[in-house]
Every structure is written in C-alpha cells, then in structure tokens.
Amino acid sequence: MKVIEFGQTEGKKYILIDLEGDPVIPVVKYIKYLSNIGRAENKLKS
Numbered sequence: 001m002k003v004i005e006f007g008q009t010e011g012k013k014y015i016l017i018d019l020e021g022d023p024v025i026p027v028v029k030y031i032k033y034l035s036n037i038g039r040a041e042n043k044l045k046s
Helices: 024-034 041-045
Strands: 002-006 013-017
Touching: 013 024, 024 041
Parallel strands: none
Antiparallel strands: 002 013
C-alpha cells in the first residue's frame, strides 16, 4: 500500500492505494472526513 498525494499547494488531497492500484475506500472516506472538519495536513498524511 502507498499514499498518493495530489492537488496543488493549497488543498492537497491524499488517497491510500492497495497493491492492485485500487483506492482503499474506507480509508479514503475517513481522510475526506478529516479534511472536511479542518484537520492539519500532517494529520491527513499520517
């Protein structure tokens, strides 16, 4: 698994990709939730 970072300098987004190259949906939803409530970028990465 690996974390993919995309987006511009402001508002970077993160996705966890499994070994087959597919996003891990529960983790993607959780990262989106954390982003929506204003968590710091470092929290989203971890």
